[in-house]
Amino acid sequence: xxxxxxxxxxxxxxxxxxxxxxxxxxxxxxxxxxxxxxxxxxxxxxxxxxxxxxxxxxxxxxxxxxxxxxxxxxxxxxxxxxxxxxxxxxxxxxxxxxxxxxxxxxxxxxxxxxxxxxxxxxxxxxxxxxxxxxxxxxxxxxxxxxxxxxxxxxxxxxxxxxxxxxxxxxxxxxxxxxxxxxxxxxxxxxxxxxxxxxxxxxxxxxxxxxxxxxxxxxxxxxxxxxxxxxxxxx
Numbered sequence: 663x664x665x666x667x668x669x670x671x672x673x674x675x676x677x678x679x680x681x682x683x684x685x686x687x688x689x690x691x692x693x694x695x696x697x698x699x700x701x702x703x704x705x706x707x708x709x710x711x712x713x714x715x716x717x718x719x720x721x722x723x724x725x726x727x728x729x730x731x732x733x734x735x736x737x738x739x740x741x742x743x744x745x746x747x748x749x750x751x752x753x754x755x756x757x758x759x760x761x762x763x764x765x766x767x768x769x770x771x772x773x774x775x776x777x778x779x780x781x782x783x784x785x786x787x788x789x790x791x792x793x794x795x796x797x798x799x800x801x802x803x804x805x806x807x808x809x810x811x812x813x814x815x816x817x818x819x820x821x822x823x824x825x826x827x828x829x830x831x832x833x834x835x836x837x838x839x840x841x842x843x844x845x846x847x848x849x850x851x852x853x854x855x856x857x858x859x860x861x862x863x864x865x866x867x868x869x870x871x872x873x874x875x876x877x878x879x880x881x882x883x884x885x886x887x888x889x890x891x892x893x894x895x896x
Contacts, residue, residue, distance in 0.1 A: 667752040668880035674745040675873040679866050681738040686862035688731040693855035695724040700848040703841040717841070724851075738862075743772050745869060750785060752876055753792040758801040761788060783818040786868070790814055793875035799883045813871070817864035824857030 699720035706713035750768040754761070762784055763771065771781030791797075792805035831854050834847035 667748065667755055668877045671745065671748045671752060671873055671876055674741070674748050675869050677741040678738075678745040678869050681734070681741045682862045682866045682869070685731070685734045685738045686859050686866075688727065688734050689855045689859035689862060691727045692724070692731055693852055693859065695720070695727045696848045696851040696855060699724050700845050700852070703845040703848065706841040707845070713841075739772070742865070742869075743769060745873075746772075746782070746786075746789075749789050749872055749876065753789055753801060753805075756792070756799075756801050756879075758788075758792045758803075758805055760803040760806065779822065783815065786814055786818070786872075789872055790875075793872060793879055795875070795878065795882075797879075811871075813864065813867055817861060817868050820857050820864060821861035824854050824861050827857060828854035830854075 699717065702713055702717045702720045706717055747768045751765070754765065763781060767781055768785060770777075771785060772778050774781075787810050788805065790810055791808040792801050794805070794808040797804050797808065827850055831847055831850035834850060835844065838844035838847050
């Protein structure tokens with residue numbers, strides 16, 4: 663009998679990967695727009711008379727791309743958390759024990775300020791370890807002895823780094839009142855887009871790898887996760 667949890671995870675992974683690919687594309691566009699505007703700002707500093715008008719055009723293009731990035735970021739967050747919630751619930755249904763957080767943290771951990779800096783990465787590490795091919799059918803606390811791929815912390819580091827640099831760049835761009843300070847702020851914006859792009863690519867690898875690991879485990883042990891009970895109207 664096919665494992666319903668692993669099947670549901672596979673379906674959700676397709677949405678998550680698609681959204682992450684869109685975010686990666688938007689980050690690449692953001693990088694191009696930041697570099698373009700920075701180049702025009704340099705021309706303005708050199709005394710090019712046409713640069714000011716072109717700078718306004720470049721700024722408008724960057725702002726439009728930034729709006730696209732915001733929309734895609736929200737969509738990606740929603741579908742990624744849906745995938746993550748299913749992956750975390752699967753290991754609980756496979757009797758993983760000694761988990762560091764209660765079930766509701768698989769959503770709340772992403773939304774609560776400060777907690778969202780460390781809860782998601784800890785939970786991702788648990789999911790990764792618990793789906794190690796050598797873990798027995800009833801996971802128990804055996805997952806604690808398994809190793810973690812460098813891919814997981816590298817993904818999280820690039821995501822946090824990209825977010826921090828993005829906030830710094832946004833503040834500096836908003837406060838820039840001359841081409842020189844604008845060019846410096848746009849340099850930070852370019853760095854943030856590179857980090858976000860890298861984080862999206864790494865996240866795709868994390869999603870695909872964990873999904874495959876859970877599917878392989880489900881196939882190997884033939885674990886069947888029942889559907890949750892349906893509440894009956896009284």
